[in-house]
Amino acid sequence: MSAPIRVGTRASVLATTQSGHVADMIREQLGREVELVEVRTDGDRSQAAGTPLAEAGGVGVFVAALRDALVAGEVDVAVHSLKDIPTYPTPGITLAAVPVREDPRDVVVARDGLTLGELPVGSRVGTGSPRRVAQLEALGLGLDLVGVRGNVDTRIGKVRSGEYDAVVLARAGLARIGRLDEVTEVLDPLQVLPAPGQGALAIECRSDDPLLAELVALEDPATRAAVDAERAVLATLEGGCTAPIGALADVVEGEDGEELWVRAVALSPDGALSVRMSASGTPADAVGVGTRLAGEMLADGAGDLDQQHDQQDQPQLEPEQVRNA
Ligand SMILES: NCc1[nH]cc(CCC(=O)O)c1CC(=O)O
Numbered sequence: 001m002s003a004p005i006r007v008g009t010r011a012s013v014l015a016t017t018q019s020g021h022v023a024d025m026i027r028e029q030l031g032r033e034v035e036l037v038e039v040r041t042d043g044d045r046s047q048a049a050g051t052p053l054a055e056a057g058g059v060g061v062f063v064a065a066l067r068d069a070l071v072a073g074e075v076d077v078a079v080h081s082l083k084d085i086p087t088y089p090t091p092g093i094t095l096a097a098v099p100v101r102e103d104p105r106d107v108v109v110a111r112d113g114l115t116l117g118e119l120p121v122g123s124r125v126g127t128g129s130p131r132r133v134a135q136l137e138a139l140g141l142g143l144d145l146v147g148v149r150g151n152v153d154t155r156i157g158k159v160r161s162g163e164y165d166a167v168v169l170a171r172a173g174l175a176r177i178g179r180l181d182e183v184t185e186v187l188d189p190l191q192v193l194p195a196p197g198q199g200a201l202a203i204e205c206r207s208d209d210p211l212l213a214e215l216v217a218l219e220d221p222a223t224r225a226a227v228d229a230e231r232a233v234l235a236t237l238e239g240g241c242t243a244p245i246g247a248l249a250d251v252v253e254g255e256d257g258e259e260l261w262v263r264a265v266a267l268s269p270d271g272a273l274s275v276r277m278s279a280s281g282t283p284a285d286a287v288g289v290g291t292r293l294a295g296e297m298l299a300d301g302a303g304d305l306d307q308q309h310d311q312q313d314q315p316q317l318e319p320e321q322v323r324n325a
Pocket of ligand 1: 082
């Protein structure tokens, strides 16, 4: 009888829900015992103490804290939102599995059940993500985009209190914590492409842990191919530009078997300029499809989008590393 698998989790509602979900999968699909181990960070403490903390800005800290606990052998598995982890590899840690993902789209939670298009010009819409800001600006609705900090509950609270008219969030986060009923609009990826990896979970373990071979059973191959392609787009574009990036891939059944389709956009921070492209290939070549697509985007000027193109007030944006949050 082997020891329980220790799954590391952060204290937030979203994090414990995600880790709990993975713990259930390990119990049910691997038949192993699981123990949830809370990994506290300075970020969690300062938030508990009431200090405003950018969830997006703190993400690097949270990912790092879980990974530290993993490498130190305090936990055996770390669960993250895939979109929050960097594209480059981390020594000693392997992305063991990516389970079936939630609906990856962004959503609106607005006052009075409104959609973005129904909000009057000048309405205050909260988001701290440059990717969302640029794509929302590009819609030309005349919205006043303002930075928003804090966890999902805090963000929606700003709509309920009347401070903001709406906030834009990942549907997946709301789905996981059971608050989909508060969504007033699901944004079509034709207008707003999600962050690479949005809606997917990353299950990490130590690269030398035999557990790695077991965890692979939790992987959904179609999700893995899609997020591998999206992250290849991001990794390639990151090398050539700092513009906000959206990317979304899916695997569909074609005439000759499975096909992988990828759409991506890179925008100037104010959304005035963008390079938008799509590509397709096989799921087995996911990284190649994403890399080539990004290469074509760079050839089409995606590397020259970094400057601001008009001088309106911009919300306080989060650090560059989370520009796609
Ligand atoms: N940027 C923070 C973050 N990281 C993961 C999610 C939601 C869950 C997911 O996308 O998988 C969120 C909140 C949001 O963007 O609304």
